[in-house]
Amino acid sequence: MDPFDILPVRFHLGGAFDFDGDYVSYVGGRVEMSHIERDKLSLPELRGHLGDHVALTPEYNVDFHWLFPGEELSSGLRLLDNDKTCMLMSECITKGEVAEIYVEMYKYEGGGLVMWSHGSPSAVMRQEANRRFVIDLSPSKQQTTLDIQKVRAFYSSASNGREGDNEPEGIDAEDSDGKESEVEDTDAGHDSDIEDEEYLAGDEDNSEDDEEAREFRSNARNQRKNPTATVVPRAQVTVPRVPIYDSDDGDINHDIPDPPMMDSSDEASYDEDDQGEATRRETRFARYDSKAPIPRFCVGMTFRGRAEFKDALIKYGLAVRRHLRFPKDEKKRIRARCSWNGCPWMIFGSTRSDSDWFQVKTFNDVHICPRRKDNRLVTGRRIADRYERIIRANPSWKLLSIRETVLEEMGAHVTISKIKRAKSIVMKRIYEAAKGEYSKVFEYQAEILRSNPGSTVAVCLDPAYDMPVFQRIYVCFDACKKGFVAGCRKVIGVDGCFFKGACNGELICALGRDANNQIYPVAWAVVEKETEDSWFWFLGLLQKDIEIPVGGNGWVIISDQQKGLLNAVRDLFPDIEHRMCTRHIYANWRKKYRDQAFQKPFWQCAKASSIPFFNFCKAKLAQLTPAGAKDMMTTNTKHWSKAWFNLGSYCDSVDNNMCESFNNWIVDVRAHPIISMLEGIRTKVYVRIQQNRSRSTNWPGRICPNILKKLNKLIDQAENCSALWNGKYGFEVKEKDKKYKVDLETKTCSCRYWQLAGIPCAHAITALFISSKAPEDYITDYYSVDAYNKTYDHCMLPMEGMEQWPPTDHAKPEPPCYVKMPGRPRKERRREQGEVRKGTKLSKVGTISKCSRCHQQGHNTRTCPAAPTGGIMRRTLERAKEVYQGSKPQKRATKSAQAESSSRPQKRMRKPVGTAETNTQGEMPSQSSVRSTPVKKKKVAAKTRSSPRIKEAAKKKKSGTTN
Secondary structure (H helix, E strand, O other), X not given: OOHHHEEEEEEEEEEEEEEEOOEEEEEEEEEEEEEEEHHHOOHHHHHHHHHOOOOOOOOOEEEEEEEOOOOOHHHHEEEEOOHHHHHHHHHHOOOOOOEEEEEEEEXXXXXEEEEEEOOEEEEEEOOOOOOOOOOOOOOOHHHHHHHHHHHHHHHHHHHHOOOOOOOOOOOOOOOOOOOOOOOOOOHHHHHHHHHHHHOOHHHHOOOHHHHHHHHHHHHHHHHHHOHHHHOOOOOOOOOOOOOOOOOOOOOOOOOOOOOOOOOOOOHHHEEEOOOOOEEEOOOOOOEOOOOOOOOOOOOOOXXXXXXXXXXXXXXXXXXXXXXEEEEEEOOOEEEEEEOOOOOOOEEEEEEOOOOOXXXXXXXXXXXXXXXXOOOOOOOHHHHHHHHHHHHHHOOOOOHHHHHHHHHHHOOOOOOHHHHHHHHHHHHHHHHHHHHHHHOOHHHHHHHHHHHOOOOEEEEEEOOOOOOOEEEEEEEEOHHHHHHHHHHOOOEEEEEEEEOOOOOOOEEEEEEEEOXXXXXXXXXXXXXXXXXXXXXXXXXXXXXXXXXXXXXXXXXXXXXXXXXXXXXXXXHHOOOOXXXXXXXXXXXXXXXXXXOHHHHHHHHHHHHOOOHHHHHHHHHHXXXXXXXXXXXXXXXXXXXXXXXXXXXXXXXXOOOOHHHHHHHHHOOOOOOOOHHHHHHHHHHHHHHHHHHHHHHHHXXXXXXXXXXXXXXXXXXXXXXXXXXXXXXXXXXXXXXXXEEEEXXXXXXXXXXXXXXHHOOOOHHHHHHHHHOOOOHHHHOOHHHEHHHHHHHOOOOOOOOOOHHHOOOOOOOOOEOOOOOOOOOOOOOOOXXXXXXXXXXXXXXXXXXXXXOOOOOOEOOOOOOOOOOOHHHHHHHHHHHHHHHHHHHOOOOOOOHHHHHHHHHOOOOOOOOOOOOOOOOOOOOOOOHHHOOOOOOOOOOOOOOOOOOHHHHHHHHHHHHHHHO
């Protein structure tokens, strides 16, 4: 049996409760332990286990009191009076805890209460005769329920080992009508335990590098699929159903509360005293409450003006889902009616004679119409007003999803064009709001330099304009640059991404790799486009911040094949090792060589760590596709294959996935205006440094955990290796049919993986095991915990809010001009070849068809070259004959008719396109006689309607010609 299914119970028996003011204690007695199965827990079971410790006699009554976890005796004792309270106690006592039960044993004798004490009956008499000692068990069941929920929320994460189970099961809060809810069956709790059977503690031991990248990509996918998930939900307004009444009903307002009589502050609410001072008096008219979820009207209700009265009517129509029309909508009077034919609802309001306030003069609150789903009050602007906050947070919210939300929450069927109009209104507002943030870039620069001394913030204005127009901004915090120089390798990944919102431009970033092989943001910038000039400007500032030497010798930069970036790196860092993302190179190569069998040999060439092994993999690829092996060499192999990478960087990565992960990590803030976006990125980096700074305190050993996971995989691979030792530092290691040379003194292996990655390869691990040395001692110090701590030893300093930013003397820059490209804007990025598309149906793009006749690939049965000559053509001719005969139905002709038809000339009929002529026997001719000529169309004069003036001019012209 599972030990967690056993409830430990500690019985406190043989004592008595003692009061000292508000303090309660249990005096005397002893303590006994029992273990009871949770499924069998009941009052008889408790009595049975208590009988194992003390002899129970029938004349004594027994009461059990259990102590609520975390409470004192004065407030935490609860009475166990039935089986449900016993199960409630079992649910509240979490796994690994002990139930504290205090036992009272008593009987009535001689008009008093005799308590059982110290194992034998004793004459302990209470002074209060005929009254037993009763403890205040619980103030209310509601308080008990709240305590239970609090304790379960505290213990659930520790007991279950995962989040999401903090909600107590089987306990309902007090109902809205004041009735106390009962405790439900505890089977729900057992179901939750069963669901946890699939959880394994070892599931979290995956590579943290890959896990982090997967988490970023998953968050990005969830953001696209469910855009409203990250938004705080709107306060749900419960709209009561408005009953439909017949015209002969009596009072229809018996269920609707009267409108509140609020103190009015209008001119009519004041009088003048004898001294001429204004004195306030109570008004006899109700005033409109703008905070009410559903406006209520009555005759005499006052409004502050025409706008408030009109807004209240529209708010009422949207709330009760009725369409109101305004037959009279003037400056001083408004009349509204329900648009349903025959519905008597009507309201009329006009200005008061003594002020500009509006007052309801006529009101008929009778609706005999149903709720309308074609409510014209639900306009695009009102949809934009209601859902502006959600669209601002998630500009990629789908139009169909918005329409479904409008139908569910506003009860109206709207068209897609109206949803587009609403979204365009919100996007225009976002763009207008973003303009205001461009004017604060210099204040943002000043605040960063003030709060984080040593940081680099560069703002550039567009020189093409006479006025100040924003162009670029570069941000590199002092903590980021110092942390990179202190503990990271000399490897930089650069990439760019587009904004998701209404702002123009692109975001480019530079990332490093910490000792745990995770991303470390160094610098980021907003530029107008990814051009050679913008990349040269960004890399020039980055070179000064992270101290890249002139020429870049000894450094590595990883990027994609963006043309402007390639030229900027070549001009600025001629000696740097420039690696290009192999994933992009393969995507371009695969456009021509689509066979799935080519993928594995290509990646073997990319990940081959030595030149001989690269040539071997290339030869295998050439056996499958000689042209593909040749085209693979179009891009210089020193940019994408490990075999030509320089040694000393201790980084063997052939892709730029770190930057892709960073772009997915900030996908939620890329839709914000420029200052909000930069602040969102800063906040994420701020929190990440703090979290990683405290994470290393629990790491055992010298090496970071992600590196140890890689080492463990190499140790498993070393099981297939055998070595010959020369007695000193040299080894000959054999893996399958290949041999490698290992030198432990120089820390080299002929496969070059040890020198490239800084981690012993499987061959070196085999040699280390033979020489009884630990592989962890031969890992480079760039992967040590000390290097990790040096990186995150530098923390970003906090900043003030936007209101506290220091002013500057710079002119406020204007936002860049919005360039609208032709066509509809793209909502999604261009997907690579072979990337899975969205949807529920499997795409056939890229599949190779196979003929069912000859079983060859590349064609189907219809275009099979091995088909008989008369195969497809015969079916084509038969189909043409059917079309020809079906164009004119043939009738059975008599002999006289046949003779008559033979005497007069026959009219040649025009045949349809692609048909064939038939001979007199009705047989089909040979294939050569098949004609496929286009049919000449007759010219038909277009019929136009001439105007009377043109006709008259034509008559005059004709009459003049005749004369």
